[in-house]
Amino acid sequence: MSDGRGAGPLQRLIEELKRLPGIGARSAERIAFHVLKSPREEAIGLAQAIRDIKDNIRPCARCFNLAEGELCHICADPRRDAGLVVVVEQPKDLISLEATGLITGVYHVLMGAVSPLDGVRPQDLTIAALRDRVAKGDVREIVLATNPNLEGDATALHLMEALEGTAVKVTRLARGLAPGAQIEYANRHMLEEAFRGRHAL
């Protein structure tokens, strides 16, 4: 397969698009021709938006959510309850939970899950930063919202080990979600049930 380098600009765009998740050769061609025919401002707007997320989005200094400044919009919001921290594996899970409108607290993004099979260890995640947040003393409750699958369970067990000896109350989302399910794809109703039914560990 050609990597597109050295080919014409249209072929190059098709090759780049094909690398996106869920885009096959056919779709890549369709999108490329669409861009080719679309007004210049529209196409440049797309290119600029892509450049902006790479240049201006970085992890929040407190919770590792995607942020445009030092802190993400949630950590920067004084109306959010900083005493309630919902721990998720990745920003996509945060977006799903945030969509329920039920979370009055803040988040902590682990940037992954412990995976014994893939060699992802607890120290590869942002667990130490979470412990630092707890050590500062204003966290009351930590809700573990890792996925209800083996890796999410292993991550939750490591988190409990890391939080042992602190005064903070640790709860976990209820198992309303099917085993093996992923928070990212759960519907709003399932997430509401899971959050309302959270239980102490």
Place this chain on the structure above:
Amino acid sequence: MSFVIDVGIVLRLSDYSETSQIVTLLTRGHGVARLLAKGTRRTTKDRFMPGLDLLELGETRFKLARPDAGLGTLAEWKQQSAYPRIRSDLARVYAATYATEATLATTTEHDPHPALFDALAALLQTLDIAGEPLTPDGVTIELVRFVSELLREVGFMPTMRACVVCGKPRTAIANARFSSSRGGLLCVACAAETPESRPAPEAVARGGRVGEAPAAWLEILDYHLTRVIGRPLRASRQMLRFAGAADKM
């Protein structure tokens, strides 16, 4: 190839696309099967009840790929057990993961080992027992039993009764060593002529039962597996830590 029905254990799961996953099963009658499972990620489809996760046992309908032809197809998965108590204890999670990882690393597709499937299912079942929880030693003992069975099935079980080179019985060997490339125990003289060997823990060298020194047995089998596979298992370090093995790696 046509669709078949079998029981299987999920050894590996990786995302393939927004909606699909690649599932590696150890099946009882068809060995290791790498299958494409369409639609398992997004919702709980009836065909995949109730979802699909690592270390689950289930009934399955699938089509194997032809040898050297990539992925087969997973058509149905009906979970029979997810071993919930394994998931509530890290030592058990790592023991179970160690077992699946070792299985994956030493077996190939299109090579059925029903006895190996039974041994893995038995291990998961035992790790999942309710009531009195397994002690860390208990977890290690179960894992050592499984690894021994695995090595026997795939033909790599080391010989521990006598020096594998000169045949000197182990009772007559002082300061015994173990060599993975030679496949077992060595006396000091034979070890001197073998490039690869390590001290055999005392309990292992005198033929002590697994129950007497589970950590020592795990350590020696882990050393052996590492050389058979050509790399350490990813779950190895954590598992040795839980077992309380003296980490000589």
